[in-house]
Amino acid sequence: MKGIQHGILLRKLNYSETSLILNFFTLENGFQAYIFQGGKKKKGNILQALSLVEITAFRREDSDLGKITEINPTFIPQSIPYHPLKSGLAFFITEVLAQVLQSSDKDAEMFAFLEHEVKWIDNSDEFTNYPIWFLLKLADQVGIGINVSDPNGSIFDLQDGVIANETPSSHLFVNDEVVAILIELLQSEKNALLAMHIHKTHRKQITEHLINYFRLHINGFKTPKSLSVMQTIFE
Incomplete structure (x- = not known):
């Protein structure tokens, strides 16, 4: 059956000298996998x-x-493919999404x-804190959002997704200096969160805590290979 779908490219794998295996999240059918014969030559420039x-x-x-018999862009980015920070961010996001x-x-x-x-990424220049915002928002979107039960809490319970003051019975919790920052982030709107000054060491800690949270709650989720690269370029 032939059909038209609208998709967001999440993964691109070489299949042969000229062909590709492509994974998309589509509007019509969710996650989909395709072979695109001759795709490297036909549309390699738009498959970012x-x-x-x-x-x-x-x-x-x-x-x-x-x-795939035909593929065409519905949006032509002006900066993501050419901006080292944005392209690194895009690669990290696709690696997360492909698993989630x-x-x-x-x-x-x-x-x-x-x-x-x-x-938004293509048009914005305010994205130092964006990986953190995206992970928090994605957690909400897939039903594993983090709840702040105590605004003065110091313990992030990874198992239950709650920030409180009670130490959970399991050992799956975080109790360090960035929990207070995480509370502030969770209570902030997007623009305020992105404008916050967060020390690079704390940004790295928060991002790693959130990745561990996804590993615990998303079946088969692994630490993205691009995480270390993304953290380096965002220093």
Whole structure:
């Protein structure tokens, strides 16, 4: 069956000298995988991390892998592919999303959120704290948002996703100087959070705590390989 879908590129793998395996989060069907024969030559220039595209593809009922016949951009980024910080951020985000959304069905709200954020990143110059904001917002989007039960809490319970003062029975908790900062971040609107001055050491700690939180709550989630690179370029 042939159909048209709107997708956000999450992963690109070489399949042969000219072909690609592509993973998208689509508006119509959630997470989808395709083979794009000759894709390296045909559209290699538009197939970048977080590319927003329209996909024309065939899919057999007995196969999980569709076959792309045409792909075209629905948004042409002006800065993400050419800006080292933004391209590094985009690669990190796609690596996170590819794991979080790998079994996701249709979710129009999630797609709209991601589409908006791709365009925001392309147009914005305020993104030093963005990886933290994105991880917090993504946690909310997938139903594992962190709750502040005590504004003066000092313990982040990774198991229950709660910040409080009670030490949990498990050893899955954080009790360090960045918990107070995390509370402030969770209580801040996007613009205020992005404008906050956070020492690079604290940014690194918070990001690592959030990655560990995703590892605990998302089945099969692993620390993104791009994390260390992203932390380096954001210093």
